[in-house]
Amino acid sequence: MNIKLFDEIEKRGHEQLVFFHYPKVGLKALVGIHSTALGPALGGCRMRLYEDESQAIDDVLRLSEGMTYKSSIAGLDLGGGKSCLIVDPNLEQGRRELFLQFGQCLNDLDGRYITAEDMGTSVQDVMWMREITKYAAGYAREEGGSGDPSPWTARGVFKSILAACERRYGSADLKGKRVTLQGVGHVGMYLLEMLKNEGAHVIVTDTNKESLTEANTKYEAEVVGLNEIYDVDCDIYAPCAIGQTVNPDTVNRL
Numbered sequence: 001m002n003i004k005l006f007d008e009i010e011k012r013g014h015e016q017l018v019f020f021h022y023p024k025v026g027l028k029a030l031v032g033i034h035s036t037a038l039g040p041a042l043g044g045c046r047m048r049l050y051e052d053e054s055q056a057i058d059d060v061l062r063l064s065e066g067m068t069y070k071s072s073i074a075g076l077d078l079g080g081g082k083s084c085l086i087v088d089p090n091l092e093q094g095r096r097e098l099f100l101q102f103g104q105c106l107n108d109l110d111g112r113y114i115t116a117e118d119m120g121t122s123v124q125d126v127m128w129m130r131e132i133t134k135y136a137a138g139y140a141r142e143e144g145g146s147g148d149p150s151p152w153t154a155r156g157v158f159k160s161i162l163a164a165c166e167r168r169y170g171s172a173d174l175k176g177k178r179v180t181l182q183g184v185g186h187v188g189m190y191l192l193e194m195l196k197n198e199g200a201h202v203i204v205t206d207t208n209k210e211s212l213t214e215a216n217t218k219y220e221a222e223v224v225g226l227n228e229i230y231d232v233d234c235d236i237y238a239p240c241a242i243g244q245t246v247n248p249d250t251v252n253r254l
Contacts (some may be wrong), residue, residue, distance in 0.1 A: 005057065012065050016112070020105045025098045028086040030056055031103060032064035033113055034079065040111055042082025042137070043067040044118025045102070045125070047089045055230075060084045062243065081113040090118030096128050103129035103136065105237030106117070111135055116149065119185065123148050154190035161195075161236055169235070175199035178234040181221070184211045191240060192219050201254075205229040206241070230254055 009120040011019055017032040033041045040088060043064055052058045060082050068080025085104040087098065106115060106129065117126055127143070129136040139145030161179075179195055181188055181204045188204070189211065195202050196219045204215045204223045215221040230253040237254055239245045246254070 004141040008057075008061060012061055014061060014064070017061070018109065020102070021103050025094060025101045026087060026091075027098050027101050027105075029083060029102055029103070030060045030086075031083045031109065031113055033081045033109075033253070034061075034064040035068040036079040036112060038072065038079050039077040040135075041067070041079040041113045042071055043074070043082035043113070043115065044123050045083045045085065046113040046118045047085040047087055047120030047125075049088055050086055051071070053086065056084045056086050059243070064157060078114075079091035081115075082118075083113070083115055085120075095125070097108065097246065099125050099128040102133050103132035106133045106135040109135070117186075150186035151190050153187045154194065155240065156238070157187070157191055158194045161238065173198075176201065177236060178203065178232075179236040180204075180229050180232050180236055182206075182229050182237070182239045182245060184208075184215045184221075185240070186242035188238075189215065192221060192240060195238075196220070200236075203232050203234065 009085050012034070014032060014034050015036060018031040020027060020029040035041065041064065046059065055084055064080050064082035066080065067082060071078040071080055081210070085102065106113065114135045114137055117123060123138065123140055126136050126139045126153050130139050138147065138149055141147035164173065166172045174195060175198065177200045179200045179202045181192055184192055184204050184206045184212065192202055192204065192215055204212065205224050205226050205228070207226065214222050216223050230250045
């Protein structure tokens, strides 16, 4: 992917794109601040490996812009931001040190950006950041925070599915409906439970084999390959992994 960085920032209307690099703890991070017109930029911290760094840049710019609109629609006195850590999400050794360092990065931004849990990160990661910064939301409920946002995200997706079915099929009844669920991580697994409780037949895929095993054994979900999910005959497609999975290459396969 070829990105003309400043052209892309100008086109999307971003205020700031910040790069942090701390090799000692293995941290490569990008923070995109799209707008602080209504208040500090709010958006989650995504942790994943990318095929190349331009994908991370595209992710952080696209997602931070989306957060501006989400904050505005929700009536919050907040703007839109996002952070992407180019790090293996399965990192164990040195994970706390990495998030302590990223917490210091948030302090360096002096409150312009507030982070939270996102793909590849957890409440525990947020708690480590909270040891050094106040600019991390969604920390443990027992500490007075809002905790894991994933169940609420899944509930929002579930309600959207019901509304879409009502409009498309004339009924919100999911019994017997075939649902392809792309990604059974934090959000996807909660959504899977809700769909199964309503009698849907769910077909899942994921890069994480342990998640697929849980989905199959606990919820009797059918498992298919990563690229096969687009060709499965279904009534509902639920993308719960990375963004932009509906694109010119896949839309005609759905």
